[in-house]
Every structure is written in C-alpha cells, then in structure tokens.
Amino acid sequence: MRKNKVLITFLLIITMLLAACTEGTNVDGNSSSSPDSSSDANSQGPLVIGFEADATTLLANHDVNYTTDTLIRNIYDPLIDRDSQTAEFVPVLAEEWKNTDEKTWYLKLKEGIKFHNGADFNANAVKFSIDYILDESNGSFYRSRWANVEEVVVLSDYEVEIHTSVPFPSLIQRIAEDLLIMEPGYVEEAGIEKASSEPVGTGAYTFVEWSRDNHLKLKAFEDYWQGKPGIEEVEFRIIPEFSARMSAFMSGEIYLFKNIPVDSVKQFESNEVKQISSSRINYLALSNLVDGPLKDVKVRQAINHAINANELLETVLSGYGSRITGPLSQLNADYAETKEYDYDPDLAVKLIEEAGYSPEELTLTLDTPSGRYPMDSHIAQAIASQLQSIGINVEVRVNEWGQHLEKIQKRETGDMYILGWGPAFDAQSTIENLFTLEAPYSSFYQEDIEKKIKETNQLFDQEARYAGYAELQQQLVEQAAWVPLWQQADLYAVKSSLNFSPRVDEKMNVFEMSWN
Amino acid sequence: MLDFIIKRLIQVVIVVFLALTAVFFLIRLSGDPTTLFLPPDAPREQIEEYRELLGFNRPLYVQYTDFMKGAIQGDFGESLRSGDDALGLVLERMPATFQLAFSALLLSIIIAIPLGVLSAYKRNTLFDKASVGITVIGQAIPSFWFGLILIFIFAAQLKLFPSSGGGSVNHMVLPVITLALYSVSRFVRFTRSAMLDVLNKDYIRTTKAAGTPTSTLIMKYALKNSLIPILTLIALDLGVLLGGAVITEAVFSWPGVGRLLHQSLMNRDFPIVLAGVFIIAIIYAVINFITDILYAYVNPQIRVK
Numbered sequence: 022m023r024k025n026k027v028l029i030t031f032l033l034i035i036t037m038l039l040a041a042c043t044e045g046t047n048v049d050g051n052s053s054s055s056p057d058s059s060s061d062a063n064s065q066g067p068l069v070i071g072f073e074a075d076a077t078t079l080l081a082n083h084d085v086n087y088t089t090d091t092l093i094r095n096i097y098d099p100l101i102d103r104d105s106q107t108a109e110f111v112p113v114l115a116e117e118w119k120n121t122d123e124k125t126w127y128l129k130l131k132e133g134i135k136f137h138n139g140a141d142f143n144a145n146a147v148k149f150s151i152d153y154i155l156d157e158s159n160g161s162f163y164r165s166r167w168a169n170v171e172e173v174v175v176l177s178d179y180e181v182e183i184h185t186s187v188p189f190p191s192l193i194q195r196i197a198e199d200l201l202i203m204e205p206g207y208v209e210e211a212g213i214e215k216a217s218s219e220p221v222g223t224g225a226y227t228f229v230e231w232s233r234d235n236h237l238k239l240k241a242f243e244d245y246w247q248g249k250p251g252i253e254e255v256e257f258r259i260i261p262e263f264s265a266r267m268s269a270f271m272s273g274e275i276y277l278f279k280n281i282p283v284d285s286v287k288q289f290e291s292n293e294v295k296q297i298s299s300s301r302i303n304y305l306a307l308s309n310l311v312d313g314p315l316k317d318v319k320v321r322q323a324i325n326h327a328i329n330a331n332e333l334l335e336t337v338l339s340g341y342g343s344r345i346t347g348p349l350s351q352l353n354a355d356y357a358e359t360k361e362y363d364y365d366p367d368l369a370v371k372l373i374e375e376a377g378y379s380p381e382e383l384t385l386t387l388d389t390p391s392g393r394y395p396m397d398s399h400i401a402q403a404i405a406s407q408l409q410s411i412g413i414n415v416e417v418r419v420n421e422w423g424q425h426l427e428k429i430q431k432r433e434t435g436d437m438y439i440l441g442w443g444p445a446f447d448a449q450s451t452i453e454n455l456f457t458l459e460a461p462y463s464s465f466y467q468e469d470i471e472k473k474i475k476e477t478n479q480l481f482d483q484e485a486r487y488a489g490y491a492e493l494q495q496q497l498v499e500q501a502a503w504v505p506l507w508q509q510a511d512l513y514a515v516k517s518s519l520n521f522s523p524r525v526d527e528k529m530n531v532f533e534m535s536w537n
Numbered sequence: 538m539l540d541f542i543i544k545r546l547i548q549v550v551i552v553v554f555l556a557l558t559a560v561f562f563l564i565r566l567s568g569d570p571t572t573l574f575l576p577p578d579a580p581r582e583q584i585e586e587y588r589e590l591l592g593f594n595r596p597l598y599v600q601y602t603d604f605m606k607g608a609i610q611g612d613f614g615e616s617l618r619s620g621d622d623a624l625g626l627v628l629e630r631m632p633a634t635f636q637l638a639f640s641a642l643l644l645s646i647i648i649a650i651p652l653g654v655l656s657a658y659k660r661n662t663l664f665d666k667a668s669v670g671i672t673v674i675g676q677a678i679p680s681f682w683f684g685l686i687l688i689f690i691f692a693a694q695l696k697l698f699p700s701s702g703g704g705s706v707n708h709m710v711l712p713v714i715t716l717a718l719y720s721v722s723r724f725v726r727f728t729r730s731a732m733l734d735v736l737n738k739d740y741i742r743t744t745k746a747a748g749t750p751t752s753t754l755i756m757k758y759a760l761k762n763s764l765i766p767i768l769t770l771i772a773l774d775l776g777v778l779l780g781g782a783v784i785t786e787a788v789f790s791w792p793g794v795g796r797l798l799h800q801s802l803m804n805r806d807f808p809i810v811l812a813g814v815f816i817i818a819i820i821y822a823v824i825n826f827i828t829d830i831l832y833a834y835v836n837p838q839i840r841v842k
Contacts (some may be wrong), residue, residue: 077804078618078620082572084618085574085575085576086618117674160590162574162575162576164579165575165578165579166576166578166579168583213620214620217619217620232704232792233792234628234790234792234797234800235702235790235792236702257701258701258702258790259790259792260700260701260702260790260799261790261796261799262701262788264685264687264688265688265700265788265789266701268685268688268693268700268701269688269699269700269701271693271694272692272694274692274699274700421567422803423565423567423568423570423572423573423805426573427568427569427572430572442577454577454578458579459580459581461577461579461580461581462577504672
C-alpha cells in the first residue's frame with residue numbers, strides 16, 4: 022500500500038513538473054468558467070471563441086488568409102468596412118472618400134484616434150500601411166491586388182490621395198477588404214518580427230498573449246474611439262477538429278464557433294444555431310479551357326438541365342444555402358436576375374444529341390475538393406449520379422485542397438470541377454477572375470465576353486457599369502459557363518449568453534458582440 | 538565495440554538523410570505552395586514572381602541540393618507564410634510533444650507492469666483472461682476514436698476536464714490517457730509473456746519449493762529477470778508514442794510538433810514540414826541507436842554478427 026502511494030505521488034510530481042515546462046501554463050482557471058453561469062457582464066470571464074486555425078502572423082497587410090484577417094481585425098481597424106448585413110461600405114477610420122479624377126482617390130480621415138501605444142492615427146499611418154503592401158521586399162501576399170496603385174500622397178495630417186496607374190474603380194473595395202492600419206513608429210522601432218507577434222493597432226482590442234496554435238488573448242482597449250467595448254476579455258482558442266470544437270461548446274468552454282457541418286446541426290439546441298446567407302458562392306465549373314465535349318455550348322446547357330440543383334440543396338445540404346442562377350449572388354453590388362435552367366432531363370438528352378453525341382458515349386470527369394465547402398465531395402457524387410441517370414458516365418476525382426487549386430490553375434482538371442468563390446461583393450472580382458483566359462481560376466473563356474469584361478471593369482459611371490455587368494451575367498448564363506449552385510449558408514454555434522449576429526463577410530468582430 | 542558504434546552512427550546519418558530526401562520529393566509531388574498563399578485573384582505574373590522569389594521555379598535537383606546544403610548546417614529556411622525560422626518553430630513545439638509522450642509512457646509503465654505481472658502469476662484465471670481480452674481491445678481501438686469518446690464523456694458530458702488545448706495539468710489528462718492506451722496494452726501482453734517465460738524456469742520452481750514468499754518470488758526473482766526485454770520494448774515504444782502523438786495532438790488540439798506538422802502540410806509550408814521530419818527522424822534513429830548499443834553491450838554476440 023505504501024509503495025502504491027509512493028508511486029502515485031511520483032507520477033503526480035512528474036506530471037506536474039512536465040506540465041510546468043510548457044509555455045502558457047494556465048493557472049487562473051478563468052477560461053474554463055461556464056458561459057451559462059452568469060448573465061452579468063461584469064462577472065463574466067473572457068469570451069472564448071473556438072477557431073479552426075491560427076493566424077500565421079499578427080502583422081496587418083501581409084497574409085491573405087481568412088483566419089489571419091478575422092483574428093487581427095479585432096486589433097487593427099480598416100479605413101472602410103462593410104455593413105455586417107447589407108455589405109455596403111461604411112466609414113471607419115476614413116470619414117469620406119471620393120474620386121477626384123479617374124486615377125485619383127481622395128480620402129479624408131477621422132481625427133483624434135489613438136493607437137494602442139498612444140500614438141496618433143494620421144495620414145502617415147495610411148501611407149505607411151499601403152506602402153508596406155507595395156514594397157516588394159516585404160513579400161506581402163496582397164501586392165498583386167494593389168499593383169495598380171502608383172503612389173500615396175499625404176496632403177495634410179488627415180487627408181491622403183491615392184494615385185493609380187489605370188482607372189481603378191474597385192480600389193475602394195481593396196481598401197475595405199484588405200487594408201488595416203498599422204502604427205508606423207511602432208513597426209519601425211520594434212521591427213517586423215516583433216510587430217508580427219505583438220501587434221499595435223487602433224482596434225477595439227489590445228494584444229495580450231499569443232501562443233501559436235493554442236490561443237490568442239486580447240483585452241478591451243479603454244480608449245477605443247468608438248467607446249469601450251462591452252466585452253472585457255477575448256480568447257480565440259484554436260481547435261482544428263470539429264468534434265473537439267463541438268465538445269468544447271457543449272461543455273461550456275467556448276461560446277461561439279463557425280462552420281457547423283450541415284449534417285450535425287440537429288445535435289445543437291435550435292436557439293444555439295445562427296445562420297446567414299454567405300457571400301460565398303458554390304458552383305460547378307464546366308470547363309471550355311480543357312479539350313472535351315464541354316467546348317460545345319449545347320452540351321454545357323444540357324448539363325445545366327440535367328442537374329437538379331434544388332434537389333441537391335434540399336437533400337444533401339438539408340436546405341442550408343440559397344439557390345443562385347447566375348455567376349453572382351444577390352449580395353453582389355451589380356447582381357442582375359438571370360434565367361434558371363429548369364430541371365429537364367429529356368431536353369438535356371435532346372441537346373446532347375443535337376451536339377452530335379449520345380449521352381452514353383460521354384464520359385466526363387469531375388474534380389472536387391473534400392471538406393473545403395459544406396458537403397463538397399457528397400455534392401460531387403450526387404451530381405455524378407444525376408448525370409448518370411441520363412446515361413452520362415461521370416468519374417469523380419477527390420483532391421486535397423492545395424492540389425485541387427493547382428489543378429485548376431494549370432488547367433489539369435477534368436471537364437467539370439467544384440469550386441467556391443468569396444466572400445465576394447462586387448461583380449468585377451468575380452467575373453474578371455473566373456471568366457478571362459489568363460485568370461488563374463478561370464474555367465471559361467470567350468473572346469467577345471472577355472473584351473466586354475475588360476471594357477466594363479474600367480467604367481466609372483455606376484449605371485453604365487451595372488448595365489455592362491448585367492449583360493455579362495446574362496451572356497454567361499446563356500453560354501452555360503457553369504452550373505451555378507448556391508450561396509453557402511454560414512452556420513454558427515452561439516451560447517445564449519452571447520449576443521452575436523453573423524456577418525455576411527464571415528468576420529468575427531468582437532466589438533459588435535455583447536453579453537446578454 | 539567502437540567499430541560497432543561508428544557503423545551504427547553512420548547508419549543513423551543515412552537513415553535521416555534518406556528520410557529527408559524521400560519527404561522532400563514527396564511533398565514536391567503534392568505541388569507548389571504559391572497556390573495557397575496568394576489571393577485567388579492574383580494574376581499569373583504575380584504567381585510566377587512569387588515562385589521565383591521563393592525559388593520554386595528552379596529545377597528540382599537544384600532546389601534539393603540547396604536544401605541539403607542548408608540542412609547540413611541546420612538551416613531549414615524560414616516558414617513560407619510567417620517568415621519565422623522553421624527549425625526554431627519545430628524545436629519550440631518539442632517540449633509539448635515530449636511532455637505528452639513521456640507522461641503517457643510513464644502512465645503506461647505504472648499501469649501495465651503490475652497488471653502484466655499479476656496476469657502471468659494468475660494465468661488462466663478469470664482475471665488473466667479479462668486482462669488479455671482488454672489489452673486486445675486496447676490495441677485494436679483507433680486512438681482518435683478513443684480520444685473522441687473520452688472528450689464526449691469527460692469533457693462534454695461530465696465537464697471534468699477541458700476538451701482541448703494545452704497549458705495546464707488538467708489539459709493533459711485526456712490526451713495522456715488516449716496516448717497511453719495502446720502502450721498499456723502492448724506492455725501488459727509483453728510483460729505477461731516475459732514473466733511466464735521466467736516463471737516456468739527451474740530455478741523459480743526450486744525457489745518456490747524452498748518456501749520463498751510469493752511477493753519476493755515475483756519481485757526479486759521473476760520480474761528482475763524479465764525486465765531487460767521489457768525495458769527494450771519501452772525504449773522502442775517511445776518512438777511509437779511520439780508518432781502516435783501526431784493524431785492525439787490533432788484530436789485534442791495539443792500544441793505540439795504533430796499539430797504543427799499537420800497544419801504546415803495542409804498549408805504547404807515546406808520548410809517547417811522538412812524541419813519537423815528531420816527532428817522526428819533523428820529521434821527515431823537515435824532511440825534505435827541507443828537500443829542497439831545497449832543490446833550489443835549486454836550481448837557481445839550481436840557485435841560479432
């Protein structure tokens with residue numbers, strides 16, 4: 022018996038010693054407080070949000086990545102943001118903006134805003150942040166999007182001008198989606214390395230601690246220019262596995278997480294699930310860039326008629342999604358209504374025959390990623406089965422995500438592939454990037470359509486621009502460039518003690534949340 | 538003996554070299570990382586520019602030679618995404634992985650050896666049969682599944698332990714149990730058979746006939762003599778545990794090397810993957826090396842062979 026006790030004591034000592042060796046030893050116990058234990062904001066522990074992956078850097082304007090951007094948007098502010106529900110531009114650090122001519126944008130900035138280290142926010146900070154992207158030696162992954170920017174000119178402490186090399190109507194979108202404002206003095210003094218792990222911004226939350234792949238802790242910025250945030254402390258906890266996130270949610274360790282798989286929604290209480298129609302769209306690309314029968318418009322139209330997207334949405338996705346009929350979602354600024362291809366297998370067979378084939382002699386390949394979009398590989402199988410029902414043989418190839426992207430870029434996919442696009446809010450970034458010959462993720466090209474796209478992109482006149490994109494949307498549908506499927510539904514698990522409304526751009530701005 | 542050690546050391550170097558070479562070419566087969574780094578609307582010239590900047594446009598053999606030159610000097614390059622030193626990132630994570638693996642090993646030894654001894658001593662009884670049955674199941678259960686069951690019961694339902702993450706003793710309990718399950722089963726079976734071997738020896742029977750108390754018989758005479766093969770197995774199992782930690786780390790979001798490698802592979806952050814493979818290959822090779830040397834020391838015939 023004595024020996025057993027010695028053994029157990031020995032085990033405990035060793036375990037505790039080993040535990041003490043690890044970075045970020047947590048002894049305060051706050052983080053495991055139950056979210057349901059109190060509704061009083063003052064006695065609440067930190068808000069813990071379960072997140073799938075960690076940021077790769079905490080430096081702004083460097084890594085093009087949803088996770089990085091979502092986390093650091095709580096530390097840095099943008100100049101312009103999007104409305105969380107309508108996706109319209111709303112001013113943040115910029116007060117107003119306008120074109121002085123086709124190649125010049127003027128921005129007036131808000132005054133009296135402080136960075137976390139006490140420095141003043143001003144036009145220099147804006148210039149510094151844009152110059153960081155443009156400077157080749159920094160290797161910012163955003164640079165390609167800003168390549169048309171020639172120079173940022175500081176007019177006064179709170180006024181800047183951005184000069185572009187070509188008319189660049191979508192610059193405002195780049196400002197809203199990419200640009201976050203860094204503190205020039207801090208970055209220069211501390212160096213990129215320190216600024217990448219201990220960030221300073223003007224945002225609602227200040228940096229506390231980052232344990233890579235484990236957690237990011239932030240606390241409310243007392244002097245935040247929009248008022249002190251309602252939630253005092255925030256912890257983003259990195260939990261890659263869905264099942265582990267779900268358990269953490271059920272046990273009360275986390276209050277919020279995104280991306281509940283549609284087939285798991287039933288396991289949550291109904292008031293714990295919030296959904297929003299995302300600006301991300303999913304589609305089946307019908308490639309006319311690879312050789313095959315899909316070069317013929319009639320075959321592409323036939324496939325549109327042979328696939329019952331409404332049925333897929335109801336059965337495979339349990340209704341979580343909103344049907345789209347063209348290349349844009351209704352959230353896009355230049356969305357135009359397009360005709361839907363009815364589900365008509367007989368007509369599909371007829372069109373294939375008119376194109377000089379019989380369905381039975383067609384063997385098509387369909388590439389799909391697995392786990393990137395809700396039920397993606399299941400959708401691919403279901404599409405294959407619908408096409409097989411009219412006699413077309415479909416070979417489904419499931420790819421790892423990186424490999425899938427590379428196959429698309431190198432035009433090595435089969436005749437069809439599944440891809441999502443977004444968050445997308447304007448017509449240009451979707452249409453230009455998916456239907457022109459040189460764009461990496463394009464699946465479709467037609468000379469006259471490309472010409473029209475290039476003309477429309479440069480139009481500043483809002484009405485002419487809308488008319489141009491509306492016509493393009495009609496043409497792309499007539500040409501059956503894709504089988505448009507749906508806008509993804511973003512599903513969030515939210516504890517009832519947290520007041521949270523999902524945003525259309527998938528961001529998680531803690532400043533907009535509060536305790537109930 | 539010195540010759541033997543030198544030969545074995547050369548083998549260690551060759552094993553690590555081969556592992557790095559194989560992984561280098563295998564991950565290159567999966568494609569080019571620029572695809573995942575740049576925004577989806579990056580034009581082709583930009584993609585090419587980044588490939589050039591990161592050196593991925595050079596012939597594969599040139600990339601390989603450069604990589605090996607760096608690797609020999611301990612330079613695995615920088616993380617493609619964050620720009621941090623790749624080897625540094627991996628080494629930073631080693632303590633967390635070791636912590637998990639050593640704790641699991643310790644737990645396995647503490648549970649398995651007494652259980653194995655008792656099972657051998659009470660062979661063919663209900664206790665023995667039950668323990669053998671349980672160990673068979675223990676070896677057959679996939680660790681990710683067992684981990685999820687533990688999370689479901691002890692974290693989600695009973696709320697006794699956190700479901701994931703690292704940083705405190707509480708966080709360790711479930712992953713350590715998950716990781717230890719397989720080793721416990723292996724050790725119990727092995728200890729049992731090693732003990733049975735010894736218990737059937739004549740000298741044990743003679744000692745027993747001389748009236749030696751059972752506890753002394755087992756602890757002093759039988760267990761002591763079965764310990765050498767058991768210890769070898771334990772040493773080798775440390776490698777298995779470090780490997781197994783990759784899956785357990787993923788299930789419990791444990792911030793160790795396994796998770797770093799898994800994530801880096803998904804992100805195609807090649808320098809981190811290669812630095813991680815290097816460290817793991819070295820650990821495996823060194824453990825094997827030490828075991829070989831100990832064997833040779835105990836049994837000189839091995840050296841002659």
